[in-house]
Amino acid sequence: xxxxxxxxxxxxxxxxxxxxxxxxxxxxxxxxxxxxxxxxxxxxxxxxxxxxxxxxxxxxxxxxxxxxxxxxxxxxxxxxxxxxxxxxxxxxxxxxxxxxxxxxxxxxxxxxxxxxxxxxxxxxxxxxxxxxxxxxxxxxxxxxxxxxxxxxxxxxxxxxxxxxxxxxxxxxxxxxxxxxxxxxxxxxxxxxxxxxxxxxxxxxxxxxxxxxxxxxxxxxxxxxxxxxxxxxxxxxxxxxxxxxxxxxxxxxxxxxxxxxxxxxxxxxxxxxxxxxxxxxxxxxxxxxxxxxxxxxxxxxxxxxxxxxxxxxxxxxxxxxxxxxxxxxxxxxxxxxxxxxxxxxxxxxxxxxxxxxxxxxxxxxxxxxxxxxxxxxxxxxxxxxxxxxxxxxxxxxxxxxxxxxxxxxxxx
Amino acid sequence: xxxxxxxxxxxxxxxxxxxxxxxxxxxxxxxxxxxxxxxxxxxxxxxxxxxxxxxxxxxxxxxxxxxxxxxxxxxxxxxxxxxxxxxxxxxxxxxxxxxxxxxxxxxxxxxxxxxxxxxxxxxxxxxxxxxxxxxxxxxxxxxxxxxxxxxxxxxxxxxxxxxxxxxxxxxxxxxxxxxxxxxxxxxxxxxxxxxxxxxxxxxxxxxxxxxxxxxxxxxxxxxxxxxxxxxxxxxxxxxxxxxxxxxxxxxxxxxxxxxxxxxxxxxxxxxxxxxxxxxxxxxxxxxxxxxxxxxxxxxxxxxxxxxxxxxxxxxxxxxxxxxxxxxxxxxxxxxxxxxxxxxxxxxxxxxxxxxxxxxxxxxxxxxxxxxxxxxxxxxxxxxxxxxxxxxxxxxxxxxxxxxxxxxxxxx
Numbered sequence: 001x002x003x004x005x006x007x008x009x010x011x012x013x014x015x016x017x018x019x020x021x022x023x024x025x026x027x028x029x030x031x032x033x034x035x036x037x038x039x040x041x042x043x044x045x046x047x048x049x050x051x052x053x054x055x056x057x058x059x060x061x062x063x064x065x066x067x068x069x070x071x072x073x074x075x076x077x078x079x080x081x082x083x084x085x086x087x088x089x090x091x092x093x094x095x096x097x098x099x100x101x102x103x104x105x106x107x108x109x110x111x112x113x114x115x116x117x118x119x120x121x122x123x124x125x126x127x128x129x130x131x132x133x134x135x136x137x138x139x140x141x142x143x144x145x146x147x148x149x150x151x152x153x154x155x156x157x158x159x160x161x162x163x164x165x166x167x168x169x170x171x172x173x174x175x176x177x178x179x180x181x182x183x184x185x186x187x188x189x190x191x192x193x194x195x196x197x198x199x200x201x202x203x204x205x206x207x208x209x210x211x212x213x214x215x216x217x218x219x220x221x222x223x224x225x226x227x228x229x230x231x232x233x234x235x236x237x238x239x240x241x242x243x244x245x246x247x248x249x250x251x252x253x254x255x256x257x258x259x260x261x262x263x264x265x266x267x268x269x270x271x272x273x274x275x276x277x278x279x280x281x282x283x284x285x286x287x288x289x290x291x292x293x294x295x296x297x298x299x300x301x302x303x304x305x306x307x308x309x310x311x312x313x314x315x316x317x318x319x320x321x322x323x324x325x326x327x328x329x330x331x332x333x334x335x336x337x338x339x340x341x342x343x344x345x346x347x348x349x350x351x352x353x354x355x356x357x358x359x360x361x362x363x364x365x366x367x368x369x370x371x372x373x374x375x376x377x378x379x380x381x382x383x384x385x386x387x388x389x390x391x392x393x394x395x396x397x398x399x400x401x402x403x404x405x406x407x408x409x410x411x
Numbered sequence: 412x413x414x415x416x417x418x419x420x421x422x423x424x425x426x427x428x429x430x431x432x433x434x435x436x437x438x439x440x441x442x443x444x445x446x447x448x449x450x451x452x453x454x455x456x457x458x459x460x461x462x463x464x465x466x467x468x469x470x471x472x473x474x475x476x477x478x479x480x481x482x483x484x485x486x487x488x489x490x491x492x493x494x495x496x497x498x499x500x501x502x503x504x505x506x507x508x509x510x511x512x513x514x515x516x517x518x519x520x521x522x523x524x525x526x527x528x529x530x531x532x533x534x535x536x537x538x539x540x541x542x543x544x545x546x547x548x549x550x551x552x553x554x555x556x557x558x559x560x561x562x563x564x565x566x567x568x569x570x571x572x573x574x575x576x577x578x579x580x581x582x583x584x585x586x587x588x589x590x591x592x593x594x595x596x597x598x599x600x601x602x603x604x605x606x607x608x609x610x611x612x613x614x615x616x617x618x619x620x621x622x623x624x625x626x627x628x629x630x631x632x633x634x635x636x637x638x639x640x641x642x643x644x645x646x647x648x649x650x651x652x653x654x655x656x657x658x659x660x661x662x663x664x665x666x667x668x669x670x671x672x673x674x675x676x677x678x679x680x681x682x683x684x685x686x687x688x689x690x691x692x693x694x695x696x697x698x699x700x701x702x703x704x705x706x707x708x709x710x711x712x713x714x715x716x717x718x719x720x721x722x723x724x725x726x727x728x729x730x731x732x733x734x735x736x737x738x739x740x741x742x743x744x745x746x747x748x749x750x751x752x753x754x755x756x757x758x759x760x761x762x763x764x765x766x767x768x769x770x771x772x773x774x775x776x777x778x779x780x781x782x783x784x785x786x787x788x789x790x791x792x793x794x795x796x797x798x799x800x801x802x803x804x805x806x807x808x809x810x811x812x813x814x815x816x817x818x819x820x821x822x
Contacts, residue, residue, distance in 0.1 A: 100808070159815075320726065324705060324706040324726055330705075399749060399793065404572060409816070
């Protein structure tokens with residue numbers, strides 16, 4: 001028998017280690033994605049049968065391997081962040097084949113998916129819970145996000161009128177797409193739920209002449225947004241309010257929320273709908289922009305634990321629990337998931353250019369964790385695991401609605 | 412005391428009849444719509460307080476009045492059809508104020524609405540049940556529908572690129588809007604579920620060069636569609652199949668269904684989704700066009716009993732039970748309810764022009780029944796009681812999707 005490393009391709013036990021056989025079973029349960037494992041401490045290689053691997057997963061030690069076998073979704077991310085798992089080849093491609101190979105279930109979801117749902121309740125988004133959850137992600141520091149989000153600091157899916165648009169152009173195009181969908185006019189009053197670093201609110205005021213009240217519970221984002229409003233001389237048009245969307249009051253022409261719904265939690269959708277309904281005049285228009293799914297499923301558990309505590313991307317059916325109980329009328333739903341894949345590629349490219357700065361600000365572990373998150377998100381949007389929905393709505397009684405959607409596409 | 416007829420405006424019993432007081436209570440429970448009742452046998456008039464009535468409901472006899480009090484929704488329609496209730500004034504306006512005045516409920520729906528839901532189970536759409544239900548409505552005779560549907564014989568919401576488009580233009584524009592959304596190309600294979608009199612299938616073949624298999628369980632509609640295909644020399648491109656959508660087989664580039672979902676029943680949505688999913692190639696596109704609602708509620712019971720047995724217009728949330736269990740990806744939802752109000756006004760206008768012919772074909776009762784149905788439908792779409800949704804979908808894995816929806820709006 002040769003002592004040279006060999007790749008385990010069959011289910012047969014033969015001369016392969018127990019670990020190799022267990023990884024082989026794991027691959028099989030994942031739909032046999034075309035990837036190869038390398039155990040660095042023995043040189044042994046394991047792959048799904050009859051496929052040319054797109055990338056190699058290099059496991060540094062037996063402990064990391066056992067972790068992977070016990071809880072693959074969470075421990076892959078944790079060991080990758082810790083440098084105990086390395087990837088030779090294209091990280092995005094590796095994660096894409098994992099998403100694409102995963103067996104699709106029947107009508108009720110696979111047992112595994114349902115078990116994952118039971119075990120994995122996202123952290124609840126009560127008023128205080130939301131503050132903790134939002135703080136963990138968004139208060140990593142404005143300087144960190146400024147490295148890779150581009151000039152607008154918009155941390156949501158951009159909109160590419162052409163594939164060769166650059167990130168900043170596409171973020172501005174997204175804001176204009178949203179404003180057009182809302183038929184924003186000079187003097188309109190807008191309330192924004194979850195305003196990030198304030199780019200949309202400022203854009204609505206400076207380019208459309210709107211009066212905006214913008215809510216956010218992230219201290220650092222609000223501080224940043226206020227100082228931008230000051231620099232731009234827009235303090236009279238835009239008010240940044242450090243408060244929860246549930247405390248929004250007053251009647252407005254427009255209700256808008258871009259990239260907040262992911263943090264709201266389905267248990268609060270009916271309340272969000274009541275807030276939106278009471279915020280709108282009878283001819284008011286609303287827009288909610290959110291990551292979503294084709295069917296209900298929990299967020300990837302590693303992302304929910306390490307990156308976005310409390311987050312949940314809903315299906316359209318789940319999103320309707322915002323609108324239906326309040327008799328809001330949905331006028332338009334657009335799915336722009338492929339735009340998010342492009343946006344994320346632009347973010348990842350800028351992130352990699354700034355990786356030394358990130359390492360200096362934090363450590364190698366955060367560098368790797370964030371790289372995995374961005375790459376995995378590209379894979380999720382490209383494979384259709386995640387979607388991006390923009391929903392336009394109005395009150396049931398509003399008949400002041402354009403006949404066609406041509407107004408969204410000026411030329 | 413004067414013997415002259417007087418209008419009861421207050422809740423006080425005074426000198427008013429028991430019937431008047433009961434009608435007053437009925438009006439109050441309906442949100443006090445601005446309408447007046449006239450009891451023809453006494454000359455007594457009853458109206459909601461402090462409103463100028465938009466129309467007068469003239470009740471011919473005490474029996475009709477008691478029926479109205481016992482089951483207002485169904486007996487209004489039945490007595491109107493029988494000529495025992497007449498309306499002085501604009502019938503559409505009368506029905507509109509009834510829809511607009513109705514109290515809106517809280518989050519879970521009013522008790523009345525829920526009771527209506529329990530008591531009123533639509534007739535089930537099993538394979539044989541569907542045949543009976545569809546026969547009752549669509550097999551009234553092609554000649555009847557030809558009087559008022561216009562040249563296309565399309566019996567679904569048209570699409571008005573401009574408000575001054577006429578009915579035939581708007582029906583052709585609807586077909587083109589659907590074909591554009593589906594990115595229909597020459598040589599594409601299409602399966603259509605519920606093809607009516609065949610206009611869309613024939614349009615797809617003649618204008619776009621598609622190969623279409625079109626399903627319908629209405630014998631008369633299929634016979635009509637086949638003879639049109641023969642006249643147009645399109646027998647090689649379009650096959651009209653007298654069969655249920657559940658028996659659709661084979662893989663296609665396009666799945667389309669315009670105005671069938673109303674007859675499918677929510678209990679069959681998951682199966683419709685499986686049919687759509689298995690009909691589509693991995694880059695296939697689908698479109699479902701249906702009457703819907705802002706929130707789940709049963710169809711108006713008179714319409715369901717006398718006009719559309721077994722029909723149910725779903726909310727978007729309910730419609731998602733087609734797509735979500737089959738991992739279909741919703742790309743676009745458009746709500747064009749106001750187009751249906753215009754379409755119905757065009758139908759009603761043509762219907763009134765042909766009313767003598769309708770009377771000769773059937774009787775005065777059918778003339779009045781159909782007038783009430785068309786007028787009530789205008790009111791339902793104008794008041795937002797009903798919606799019209801077009802949903803475009805594809806497979807989860809399909810990335811061959813245009814970046815923007817500009818392609819739907821060529822200029």
